[in-house]
Amino acid sequence: MDRLLPNNEIYLDEEIKAEYPTATVTPDKTSIDFRTHKNLRPFCYHCGDYNLSYGQKYFWHRCVSFRHFFCYYCFDYSLKKYTHTCVDGEPIVDECRTIEHLLCGKLKFCCKSPGCRKIFGGSAIKKHEITCEKQPEMACPVNGCKWRGRIDVMEGEHFKDHEDSKLILRNVVLKLDPGRKYYLLILGKFVLVDYTSEELGEVYEHSFSLSVRNGDVGTAVKPVGLVSTSHTLLKKIVGDDSVKSVRKNVVVFVYFE
Known part of the structure; x- marks a missing residue:
């Protein structure tokens, strides 16, 4: 860490x-x-x-x-x-x-x-x-993309080419759209948050997959997500996991531990 x-x-x-x-x-x-x-x-x-x-x-x-x-x-x-x-x-x-x-x-x-x-x-x-104009170039974290450049250009211009993805320069997603991929820049690493949601009558099942997209963070360190809604913690997730809630919209906070 x-x-x-x-x-x-x-x-x-x-x-x-x-x-x-x-x-x-x-x-x-x-x-x-x-x-x-x-x-x-x-x-x-x-x-x-x-x-x-x-x-x-x-x-x-x-x-x-x-x-x-x-x-x-x-x-x-x-x-x-x-x-x-x-x-x-x-x-x-x-x-x-x-x-x-x-x-x-x-x-x-x-x-x-x-x-x-x-x-x-x-x-x-x-x-x-x-x-910063002197920052090292970073590779786009989207699988198969060969683009490299500055982070601000990647966020403001390049990610427009990836319509089903969004780059977030923080470690929290406040509004999740099902089927969209979120790339969070955390401590110099891109963490992919792959999110889907399914309506089960009066309950929603929110499914997540968390993975690091650029470089190795070591076997002892992993991305962890805290899923919450209305200021209430629903579940701590690691890797591939899901949580049920009566709420259609949830928030996910991601960090390394």
Whole structure:
């Protein structure tokens, strides 16, 4: 799992150094040491997003050991419904305006595209990397397609050629259309969500197939889906699985574990 996680270099500007003089970047430049905490890696463990705090007035979510963090978006669609426990079994802490929370909300990150020297805050770095002109080309995840190019071009233009498919640059599908294939970009990997639905009288059966489409993630890591409706978790699915519901529309949140 660790090899899938982002490794952007952290940049401490002069204002952060003045306000938080004890904050230092570790030798590998991907973590920070602050107060009693060592090797803090301030990104969402589910989606890799560096935008954790969503402003000073919003909560962030972390395990009690400060080893894992979760953005508001992923927490709302996964841990909040499924379990209030971190991936290592520790409780999740929801907090706002602690000194660690405020510091991480001000950090800046270097673009990871080779040759790009631009630096952005956590709320902007992901958007930049999607549109960065120096980003490495990625192959289209649709079976049999030979196209390669930038992610923003793939999403905005190329996927128009795949009428039965949709590319989503997040790890949740809020509106599922039966018979359509969804390709979710999660931690640099494309996860195919193949979805069908069948009406069974007053109940609907929602069937899913989850698979990684580009590269190996290792035998110990797999994509997992949490299917929910009306803020209620229906089922945790792995591989090929289905769930019945009285609701015609469901939401699926996907992550690696």
